[in-house]
Amino acid sequence: MNKAKPCYIWDEKLIEESDRLPAVIGRASMVHNIIEAFNLMGKLTVVRSTPATYEDMREFHSDSYLNQLKKYFEVDEDYMSTARDEEFGIGYDCPPVSNMFDLVSCVAGGSVTAARCLLLGVSNIALNWCGGWHHAHRAKAEGFCYVNDIVIAIEKLRKKFPKVLYIDLDVHHGNGVEEAYSSNKSVFTLSFHKYEPGFFPGSGDIDNIGSQDGTGYACNFPLHASYTDDTMEYAFEKVFNAIYNNFEPDAIVTQCGADALARDPNGGATLTTRSYCTCVQHVLDKRKPTLLLGGGGYNHANAARLWASLTALVAGVQLDDQIPEHSDWPQYGPGYTMTVEPTLARDCNKKTYIEDCIKKILDNLNKYVKPISEEPVTKRMKTEGEDMISKTSYRNNKLDFRKKDSMFATEEKNDTAKNKSEVNDVYEFID
Ligand SMILES: [Zn+2]
Numbered sequence: 001m002n003k004a005k006p007c008y009i010w011d012e013k014l015i016e017e018s019d020r021l022p023a024v025i026g027r028a029s030m031v032h033n034i035i036e037a038f039n040l041m042g043k044l045t046v047v048r049s050t051p052a053t054y055e056d057m058r059e060f061h062s063d064s065y066l067n068q069l070k071k072y073f074e075v076d077e078d079y080m081s082t083a084r085d086e087e088f089g090i091g092y093d094c095p096p097v098s099n100m101f102d103l104v105s106c107v108a109g110g111s112v113t114a115a116r117c118l119l120l121g122v123s124n125i126a127l128n129w130c131g132g133w134h135h136a137h138r139a140k141a142e143g144f145c146y147v148n149d150i151v152i153a154i155e156k157l158r159k160k161f162p163k164v165l166y167i168d169l170d171v172h173h174g175n176g177v178e179e180a181y182s183s184n185k186s187v188f189t190l191s192f193h194k195y196e197p198g199f200f201p202g203s204g205d206i207d208n209i210g211s212q213d214g215t216g217y218a219c220n221f222p223l224h225a226s227y228t229d230d231t232m233e234y235a236f237e238k239v240f241n242a243i244y245n246n247f248e249p250d251a252i253v254t255q256c257g258a259d260a261l262a263r264d265p266n267g268g269a270t271l272t273t274r275s276y277c278t279c280v281q282h283v284l285d286k287r288k289p290t291l292l293l294g295g296g297g298y299n300h301a302n303a304a305r306l307w308a309s310l311t312a313l314v315a316g317v318q319l320d321d322q323i324p325e326h327s328d329w330p331q332y333g334p335g336y337t338m339t340v341e342p343t344l345a346r347d348c349n350k351k352t353y354i355e356d357c358i359k360k361i362l363d364n365l366n367k368y369v370k371p372i373s374e375e376p377v378t379k380r381m382k383t384e385g386e387d388m389i390s391k392t393s394y395r396n397n398k399l400d401f402r403k404k405d406s407m408f409a410t411e412e413k414n415d416t417a418k419n420k421s422e423v424n425d426v427y428e429f430i431d
Contacts, residue, residue: 006125006314007117008041009110010426011049017106018130022095023144027300030328031129034308037326041424043315047117048428049128052108052152059155060148060180064088065139069146072100089141104147107131111149111293115156116429118251118289125290125314129307132255132295134174135201143172143201144296151180153291154187154253161250161289162186165243168193169279170257170295171267173204173220177255183212188219188247188369192235194260194268195222206357209364216368219243219361224348225268227260229275231349236279238358244286246369252288254280256310257295258303262343266298270347272340273309280310301331302340309338 010032018028035041057066068088075098081091090096097103107130114126134150135143154164154177166181168174168191181187193204210218221235256276260269283290292310297303312319321337323329329336 005043005045005123006127007047007114007123008035008044008311009049009114009117009126009128009130010046011106011110013051014049014106014110014130017103018110020097020103021107021144021146022097023093024298024300024303027297027303028130030300030331031294031304031307033326033328034304034323035311037324037329038308038312038317038319040308040311040315040317043317044127044311045117045123046424046426047113047122047126048426049106049110049113049130050429051102051105052112052149053105056112056152056156057104057108057147060138060151061136062139066101069104070101072096072098074098075100088139089137093144094141094146100146107133108147108149108152111153111291112156113429114291114293115153118157118291119160122427124287125284125292127292127311127314129294129311132170132257132293133176134168134170134255134257134295135172135176137176137179142176145176148176148180150174150177150253150255150293153293154181157251157253157289157291158186163188163247163249163251165247165249165252166190167240167252167254167279167283168257168295169260169276170255171260171264171269172199172257172296173201173222174255175201175203178204178208178210178218178220181214182210182218183214185210185214185217188217188243188249190219190221190239190243192221192223192232192260194225194227195220196225196268199268200266206360209368216364217247219364221357221361223269224353226343226345226347227269227271227349228342228347229272229278231347231354232260232269232271232275233278235354235358236275237282239361240279240282242362242365243369246365249288251290252283252286253291253293254283255293255295256280256307258297258299258306259295261297261299261302261306261340263302263340264297264299266296270342270345272342273306273338276306277309277313280313284314304328305332305338305340 110128111131117126131149133145136145136148174191262270
């Protein structure tokens, strides 16, 4: 096992269950298949995903919500949502599905497994393209999201990494994650998204900066329709570096929702894989423990192109533009290449608008989020004391983890991979 290799979270059941998500039927296997077709698995540490437990999910979700999810076993196609379902957001854009609890356990489990890889130092980077469901609330499903795997993973990470920076690249505002940490200064949330009247979820204005203790620790960059690679890269670089320097995170979680790519049926931006790769490279350059997640992405072929590109980026591989022949190959026509072309739509973001947003964000940062070294001496001493406490508890946690995860098993190379050009080891946590 090579410690430097990024961890790629995978499991047959994780893919199978994620394939059942009503908004993205079959997408998870398409993403995994292209990554496999490019032979990227050999450059990664493949870690078998373990489903999340009820207790794991309780780190964010309420008992009443989780117990409600346990009630859906066999759901008929003509199922009519009840008032009780609607109370928990089940219906409309989050229809009930059969064996709902298994599905959400697997989806959340992928991100919990990824967080575990970072906590145990298996690698500094972990990928779970089946995760990234940023709209789910504590007691309510919303916007195709039944379980907020992101918040659950961040809660795990915080046991060792006191300050977590969350970055959301999805075309929609990362409302569920922002809401979870709106009054918390240990998790800084940064979301870039399209913000237009009537566009889901309707939140994410630049003036929403968190509340109470967390004031200044939420940042929203609302963009007008058809934002381009140039706009995104410029805005990201200015804002990300400033936040990173002021907040000084111990770990970074990035939701790489693919629906800001050009031609997404639910999007309205015109990005290509270029700006996503540039932004993620800026994150990787900081060399902090980093978790990369999926999210939206309703043009499945483009989502697969993006996440294969990001997988190659972290694996340090230059991909051929031609997509290798594999079972899903026909779905990449007519070009069968990795290129996502931008559309000709005009970028509605004027330079002055972007500069104004950047200025507002930097002003807020300087007002609320100062690096420790710039704080008055009395306050600095207090912070050091707090640090010692968190370090002690971190040591204790680490011992616990060692006890539980002292062994890491390798699955024997087996004949299920007989048709693959390369056989890969799969690592697994042993409890
Ligand atoms: Zn989205």
